Each structure stands twice: as C-alpha cells, then as structure tokens.
Amino acid sequence: MSNYYYDSWNFNSELELRSCAESFYYDIDAMYIYPKIQLSDTIIRNGYCGDTFDLSHYTVFKAILSDNRKETLLKCGQISLFKYFAHKNNISDDIWKAIKTGIRHKYNFSDIGLWLDYIRLLQHFNKDISNPHYVCPSNLNREHDRLSRKKQEEYEKEQLREKKRKAVLQEKHYQEAKAKFFGLVFDEGDIRIRVLESVQEFVEEGEVLHHCVFSNEYFNDDNSLIFSAMVDGVKTETIEVSLETMKVVQCRGRYNKNSEFHDEILKVMNKNIPLIAKRMCG
Template sequence: MKARNKYQEQIVELSYRLPAITKQQMEYANSHIFPLLAYRNKKKGWCIHCGSALAFDPNSKAKYVKCSHCGKRLEIESKSDRKHTFRAYFTVVCTFGGFQVVRHFFCTKKIHKGLAPEYDYCEVVQNWIDSNGKETILARSTIPFTGYYDYWNRNSELSIKSRRGYYSMYASRYDIENTVIYPYVGLLKEVRRNGIVSLKDLDCVPVNKLLSSILSDTQTELLVKHNQNELLIHKIRIGYHHIEALKHPEAIRIACRHRYIVQDATMWLDYLDLLEHFGLDLHNPHYVCPMNLHEAHDRLLIRKNREDAKAKREQDIKEAQKFEKMYKEAKAAFFGIVFGDDKIVISVVQSVSEMAIEGEEMHHCVFTNRYFCKAKSLILSAKDKDGNRIETIEVNLDTFKVIQSRGVCNKNSVYHDRILKLMEDNMHLIIKAA
C-alpha cells in the first residue's frame, strides 16, 4: 500500500536510505542462525557448515565431531542426504532518522556435499518505531495460497503494511520472534532511558513489540527496570495483536517494591487470581510475595477445588430434587425394610437427598452416577450402632442378588463379608416387598 500521509512518506524515504546488510553481519548470521550438524551414513559423512567430507569410526557412538576443515563442533545426525536447504530469520536493530528500526532478513542456506554453501539474504520486514512507541510496518508482499503465512515474494518492494483484522490468523506476520538478533544493537535514548540497554535476555519475544511497548506503556517500563523478565515476556506474548496490561497492577508494584522476582509468571498470576477470589489482601507482601510459590498456589487451589466441588454437589442435589417424587413412588414399597445384628444395621436409602449424603460421606459415585434413576436397582446403607456409614449396597431387583457392596472410596470394610451374609439371610424381605 502506498504512503497515505507525510509521516508515512518520511518513513518510506528513510527506508530507501538504509544501508545494506554488512559483511560482518552476514558472517555473524552464517555462524549463529543455521544449525551446526554433521550428516553421517555409516563410515562416511559431511559437514553441513562448510560442505566438506568427513570420515567416521564405525564403532564410535559419539554425538559430536569436530570438522577438520572449518573447525566447527558438529552434532551428528544419521542421514544419507547429500544436499539440504535451511531457512531462518536474522534481525538487526538500529536507529535511523530519529526512529527505532527493527530489520528482519529472511536467510537461505543451500549446501551440497563437496561444495561451498550458498547464502541468500532478503530483507522482508522493517518495523519503524518513533519515540512515542507508534509503529509503522514496511514489508514485502507474500505469495497467497501456499499454506505458509510468511512465504515472501522476493520480487515485490517493501511497502507500508497494516495488520489484519482482530481475528485474523495472519495478524502476527510482521511480529517476528525466535530469531537471532545481531548483538551490536542501536537503541534510541528514550529506550535506554526506560530501562532497555541490551536485548540479550529478551530475544525470545518479537523485538518490535517489546520496543514499541517500552516507549508507550508504563507497566512495561516498570517490569524492565525491576528485572521482571518472566512477567515481561508473558505480557508481550499474551498480546496477540497489541500489548495488553497485566492484571493486578497493584500486586505487581508491591512485588517490584520488595524486590520479589517472579520466576513463573503464569503460576504467579494464577495465584493472584486465587488471592482475589478469596478476598485476600493484594496489597500485602505476605500474600503477594510467597517464599514458596508452588506451595502457596497449590494450597489455594485445593481450597478452590473444594469450594467448586461443594458448589457442584449443591447444584446436583438441587437438580436431582425433581427425581425425588419419582424415586419415592418407585421404591416406597421397600422403605420399611430394616435388618441387622448386634453391630450392623442395614436399611433402604429412602430419598435422593439421603443418597447424595451417602455418596458424599462414602466418597463414591452412588449419587453422581444417578443410581436413583435406575429402576432395577435398590440402594441400601449399612451402618454401625452409632449411625456411622460402613458400606453402600446395590441389589438387582430382577435377580435379587447383591451386585456390589462398597465401603469408603469403593474399598471393602472390615465388615464386608458380614454384610454380604446379612444381605443373603434377609433377601426374602426384599423379595416379599417387591
């Protein structure tokens, strides 16, 4: 797209005046962006860096070898390929005309055994960022219908581009990450003032988004100046189309003030959500800066899971109330049955609510699996003389056999055999009521 105003015309004009990639930059890229491999096929092989032939000891199980021609330490891969093509991005960060410029080169290396490698560098994207963080994108066009979102058309010119719609899968085409950055970077004085003096530990996020954010967002500046790299990386990555502010800014300020370095951004932010859920003070460093984040997070998570489970049980019981009438009509004939011995009392479960309590206290699925809806099942509860539940029993009303008798957590109690004997001796009561 053509420049639409004087601001964009200025950037296009400056783009034409940018110097070409230098020999030193290309040499650095050749050594760092392409993998150092040796392809091995039994005794023979070759160096992927320089193309020279290599000899291998057939009995050696070494994972690395040093090339006798270029001196590089190579990782050995078992392959019989005689040629290969590598592609990767290389990024140069500089200043030009009062702008912060991020230049992305699409690099191709073609290597054939016995021949010197061929390199090609094509500049595909330029991110121009002014001192206020406003970004303008110049990029080449892409070839459509290829299945690759970054299949660049090398014959096209660098021109003004805009990011696509909010829901577009191609929105991050011009935010290139996982690239090797040339170590000698030029940064605007405003960028240095706001805390970034090196990109050494921040090369795992799109550089243009980082630099644009540091110039326009105070929270990013806070994270950079207090070495909160994990939070910073998380902040840059979650903003798919634009940089979004992290939740709980007051807690982040407390952590920075107390020099608490967050090592796991995702877990710490989840932990803050749990603190907020339980109404705990997000301005209190005792909560915000736990000595052991994993333990503090897991402790609140267990509490939250119990709360959710209780709410779900209450909801399930509420929904099951509509089956109460049906259950009582279907099983009313058995409600008077009670039998046992000097230690055990067995009786029929007489309501859906009672079955819910049975399942909760015994930690099994008699309620959650809706046994109250099974027409051919009769559920009984075995208790001791003090009313403590021992086992839950299911009887099939077609065969009048005990299908199962389960104690706590579906395990057999010490009275299991005794309960089965009582059921067998008193099964005639159930048959008579049926």
C-alpha cells in the same frame, strides 16, 4: 461468481507510512531486520541498552514504546517479567499492583506463570494482593497447590449443593420407581439392613459414610436398589443390589472401605435377596 480482494496504489496521495492494528496486512515481519540501525532518543530513554534478551528487536521496541508498564519492568531490571509480558497485550491493573509489591520487597519471580496463577487464586479468595505476606510466598509451589486444592474443594461443595437442590425435583421419580420396596427391613442380631426410602436419605448416607452414593446419583438408577446396613443403630455400610441379576453389586463402608462387620452384613443381605424378588413380582 467469485470474490476477490486486492490492494492498489493511490497515485494521487502522499507517500507515507501507515498503520492499521485491525488488519494483519500491516503487521511488520520481524524475522529479518537490517543489522545497522540508528536508535532514536526515545528508545534509549525507554530503557533499551542493546540487549534484546532473546527477543526480536521489534518485540522489544514495540513493548517499551507502547506500554509504560513494560518499559518500567525493563528499566527496573526485571528481565524475566519483561520477557514474559513483552508479547502480551497489556498488564492488568490488579496484576500490576501485585508486581509492584513483589518488586518493592525484592521478590524472586522464579516461575512467572505459576506466580500469576497463584495471584489469580488470591483474587478468587479476596486476599489483598498488595500485601507482601500473600504476594511474596517463601514456597510458591506449596502455596499455589494449597489454594488450588481449596478452590477445587469449593467447586466440589458447590456442585454437591447444586445436586441437592436438583434432588428435591428428583424425589418424585424415586418414590414412583422404588415405592414397592419401601418397608423392606432385614434384622439379625445387632445388624439391621433397610432400603433407602428417599433422596434425602441418600444425602445422609453419603455424608455419614463419606462415599458417593448421593453425588453419583444412585437414586436415579432404576436397575439398582440401595440399602443401608446398621450395626447397633450406627450406619456402617451401604449396599447396592442389582434388580436385574438379584445380586449384591457392592457393599461399602466409610470412605469406601470394608467395615469389620462386612462379611456378616453380606451374609444377612444375601440371605434376604428372595424377599426383594418377591416385591418385584408383587
């Protein structure tokens, strides 16, 4: 069985032009338009002056006949805005409010796509988009990038908060997996190295040293053991030891850089690796 569809004439109906926006069968092919046209008074009244600005006549006519906001843009001489929105379905109330503010204050819409992204960022941060101080930045790229970074930082903080909430549930697994190593402490001079004994300690380690020991969930790696190295009681570096090879994988200080005590810390750590192996066998 096959399915098919075809249109046919209703010979008993009146001849008329019909439109059905839901079906592409009724779309007008605007690639070819008869060059000799007579304009209706409505098209002229709505702002058409003979120039289509590299758009098709169909696009221009449809825009100014179906949307009074696009009509207003054309009449105001905001050609770049008109061209940008001519193909769009509509201009939202919020965006229109910002556009009107920009027009009133003679703002130069040099990069409309970037400006619209910037307006959406303003909305995200609940800024007044009818205020020219926000809507008409003197340096659009700088302000757009500033708010983009701020939003990204906001997102990352929320992700971190979510990880902290989940960490409470992961505490039990960490305790069961690493309990045999708890209490390991290596002292030599001013250096003290101890194993991290809870997920909360991973949180504190990451916050103090500004690295990813918590955010990358090292506490979930059953083959790694994480130590905190302190000098004179101050957190200085974080050490990862592989439980498979019994070797130091990495040793990182603040912002993932080596501290001035890096070599001494590694020396103490490597000297005490056998004690970790002993706990493995215990």
